[in-house]
Amino acid sequence: MSTTILPRSVPARAVLASLVAAAAVSGCATTPSPQELDQQAAAMIRAGFRDQGIAKVDRLDQDLGQQACSSDRPPAPEVAKRIEAEALASIPKPADGQYLGDWREGEKLAQSGRGMTWSDASADTKANGGNCYNCHQISKAEISFGTIGPSLYQYGKLRGVSDPAAPAAQPIVEYTWGKLWNSKAYAACSNMPRFGHKRILDQTQLRHIMALLLDPKSPVNQ
Numbered sequence: 690m691s692t693t694i695l696p697r698s699v700p701a702r703a704v705l706a707s708l709v710a711a712a713a714v715s716g717c718a719t720t721p722s723p724q725e726l727d728q729q730a731a732a733m734i735r736a737g738f739r740d741q742g743i744a745k746v747d748r749l750d751q752d753l754g755q756q757a758c759s760s761d762r763p764p765a766p767e768v769a770k771r772i773e774a775e776a777l778a779s780i781p782k783p784a785d786g787q788y789l790g791d792w793r794e795g796e797k798l799a800q801s802g803r804g805m806t807w808s809d810a811s812a813d814t815k816a817n818g819g820n821c822y823n824c825h826q827i828s829k830a831e832i833s834f835g836t837i838g839p840s841l842y843q844y845g846k847l848r849g850v851s852d853p854a855a856p857a858a859q860p861i862v863e864y865t866w867g868k869l870w871n872s873k874a875y876a877a878c879s880n881m882p883r884f885g886h887k888r889i890l891d892q893t894q895l896r897h898i899m900a901l902l903l904d905p906k907s908p909v910n911q
Contacts, residue, residue: 694836710768739859742806742809743806743807744806753768753771757877763878768780773875776873776874776886777874780886782866787896788896788899788903789899789903790896790900790908791900792900792904795898795900795907796900796908797900798894799822801816801818801829804817814890819889819898821841825839825841827840827902828841828842830908843906844865845909850862850910861903869898870883870884870886870895871886
């Protein structure tokens with residue numbers, strides 16, 4: 690997925706703080722409060738973006754999880770629990786009760802990084818991909834993959850998924866659906882995209898990726 694990412698290793702607030710501190714030492718300024726630094730950092734970031742096509746500046750607006758996890762310090766335990774609880778509550782069950790689609794379509798989605806760029810004609814999720822191989826090993830047939838996330842090869846086989854006709858009876862199925870929909874439900878500062886929650890993929894597309902990971906007939910589980 691093509692997105693603009695600010696480096697987390699040097700937060701904008703930290704850069705501003707060091708500049709202000711240097712000025713204060715030289716007698717040119719007084720040190721602003723943390724709140725003022727946050728406001729200055731937000732203004733500096735927004736000044737570098739503009740609406741273009743379907744990409745709007747409101748993508749910079751952060752929810753609680755993004756705010757807490759953009760800091761140079763992890764969120765307090767009570768904040769992390771609140772983020773996870775709110776995320777878990779946001780996850781719907783599949784509208785038709787079906788968790789698994791076609792693993793062949795899931796492989797196509799896992800390979801595709803298209804969607805949500807300013808040059809796309811619309812925000813329709815049907816044109817989007819999941820770009821799963823950017824972070825994970827999935828099928829052995831694909832030799833080019835990222836390692837930000839764990840290997841998902843034999844994901845369903847190792848976790849005991851044996852009956853795709855009755856997935857709801859198997860806890861790993863519901864967990865996988867939730868992880869794809871809103872990953873913060875299981876890890877407050879997860880780096881994984883929130884595919885359903887952020888409307889990157891629709892339920893049909895998510896079912897196909899579910900099948901790629903869980904269907905015993907998928908090459909992932911051979």
